[in-house]
Amino acid sequence: MKKFAYIDATSVDTVPSLLGRRFGQAQVLAGGTDLVGELKEYIATPDRVVNLKSIPGLDYIRQEDDGLKIGPLTTLxxxxxxxxxxxxxxxxQQAVSAIASPQIRNVGTIAGNICQRPRCWYYRSEDFDCLKNGGDTCYSVRGVNRYHAIIGGGPCYIVHPSDSAVALMSLNASxxxxxxxxxxxxxxxxxxxxxxxxIMRENGLRANEFVTEIIVPASxxxxxxxxxxxxxxxxIDFxxxxxxxxxxxxxxTCSEATVVLGGVAPVPWRVPDVEQFLQGKQITEDVASAAAEMAxxxxxxxxDNSYKIEMTQNIVSQAILDLA
Ligand SMILES: Cc1cc2nc3c(=O)[nH]c(=O)nc-3n(C[C@H](O)[C@H](O)[C@H](O)COP(=O)(O)OP(=O)(O)OC[C@H]3O[C@@H](n4cnc5c(N)ncnc54)[C@H](O)[C@@H]3O)c2cc1C
Structure with missing residues (x-):
């Protein structure tokens, strides 16, 4: 682990200046279940680690007029x-229950979960200077790619690791x-x-920004x-x-649907064509199969990963039929 300064943030407003403008210079710490591993393996080498847990009041779940609000430090x-x-x-709730183990869910936070870094073994290894580590090769292309992306990949083929992000996107969260x-x-x-x-990031946060709330429209x-x-x-598995x-x-009859795939693309993968296709349809086995194929x-x-196509089609069809 590289030496770094450890700063306990005291308010939301002060975090951006503690983070600074350059990516990699500083990183926020929530539960640490992902970041600490990256620090130990020299995958993340910041000069400063900004602890968010010292800011009071960032863990809450509350229903307000315009929807559900979840604080970033709310544990899984x-x-x-x-x-x-x-x-x-x-x-x-179903997606979060499927994350890791009870011990990790006790410590890991919701914002940490959606902002966690990829689990690609080339990215996570000190021995591979892959695209995400500043190199010029995605080793999965000619290497072992059993767990890599089948949609939306290139030039890097990570899959997004977060289960909660897939569910939150299906709820039109922001x-x-x-x-x-x-x-x-x-x-x-x-x-x-x-x-x-x-290539270096999985979300649009700037270096001096961080997530302070998750908002889900009323159901x-x-x-x-x-x-x-x-x-x-x-x-326990991704x-x-x-x-x-x-x-x-x-x-x-389905009047509205959202469909989001996980584990197959570098981002949670929404399929608007399928959402439109389902709208106004009576849900039958044929409709579910057609939707799955379209997805x-x-x-x-x-x-090594063509098996993911049929696997994903099967769960899409199963999910649609289970809801009908
Ligand atoms: C063995 C194991 C198995 C796992 N299995 C699964 C799984 O099946 N499904 C799954 O979804 N996850 C899985 N995870 C990942 C785990 O859920 C995440 O590590 C955890 O949710 C991250 O939360 P944290 O609070 O510990 O984040 P941290 O480790 O503190 O941070 C994670 C990353 O997010 C950034 N970050 C944290 N908070 C914020 C914020 N508010 N704004 C912006 N950036 C922020 C940090 O800088 C860091 O880069 C697994 C992890 C382990 C170790």
Whole structure:
């Protein structure tokens, strides 16, 4: 671990100046379940680590007139056990319950989860100067790419690791961001960025910005959501493929749907074509299969990961039928 200065932040307003303008110079610390590993492995080598946990009042879950508000330091365990979230935003509760282990969920926070860095083994190894580590090669292209992206990849083929981000995007959530000029809000649809736009980052946060709240619009009547995740080890593992679907139903007819794929692309991958296709349809096995096929239409697998296409189609179809 490289030596760094450790600063306990005391207020939201002071964090941007503590972070500074250059990426990599400083990093915020929440639960530390991801960042501490990166520091130990020399993947992150900041001069300053800015602890957010010393700022009071950043862990909360509350329903307000314009929707659900979740504080950035709210632990995944608190989200998992929240009656409000379970009753009205159960797709989020299901996704969070599928994250890591109870111990990690006790410490890991919601903002840390959506801002965590990729798990690609080339990026996480000191031995590979991959594109994300400032090199000029994505080693997955000619190397082992079993867990890499089948959609939206290139020139780097990471998959986004966050389960909660997939569910939050299906709920049309946005994030509140604090920067030097005050707060701004961004839809999660726009927050995450593909490697072709920014190879070094997975989201649009500037170096001196951080997430201060997650905002989820109020849930609509007759709307249900489901999160389905496939992983190699049920006990604790990242998604090989996952899907979050929400559907507003009128009898057996879907009046509105959101469909977001996880574990297959460098960002949580929303499929608007499928959302439109489902609108106004009676949900049958044929409709669910057609939607599943459409969801993976853009897939362009690598040498070892074409299995993800059928796997993802199966869970998309299963999720749609389960909600009908
Ligand atoms: C063994 C293991 C298994 C795991 N399995 C899963 C899994 O199945 N699914 C899954 O989704 N995750 C999984 N994770 C990831 C885990 O959920 C995250 O490590 C955790 O949610 C991160 O939260 P944290 O508060 O500990 O973040 P930290 O480690 O403190 O921070 C993570 C990153 O986010 C940044 N950050 C933190 N807070 C903010 C903020 N407010 N604004 C901007 N940036 C911020 C930090 O600078 C850092 O880069 C696993 C982790 C481990 C170690």
């Amino acid at each position: 365990a608190d989200i998992e056990t929240s009656t409000l979230i379970n009753d009205q935003y159960s797709v989020l 994030v509140k961001i604090q920067g030097p000029r005050g707060p701004r809000e961004e839809m999660l649809d726009d927050f995450f960025v593909l490697p072709e736009l920014n 609509k009547p007759n709307t249900k959501g489901i999160y389905v995740k496939v992983r190699e080890r049920d006990a 998604a090989m493929a996952s899907v979050a679907v929400t559907m507003t139903m009128s009898g057996n 993976l239409r853009e897939a362009d697998p690598m040498s």
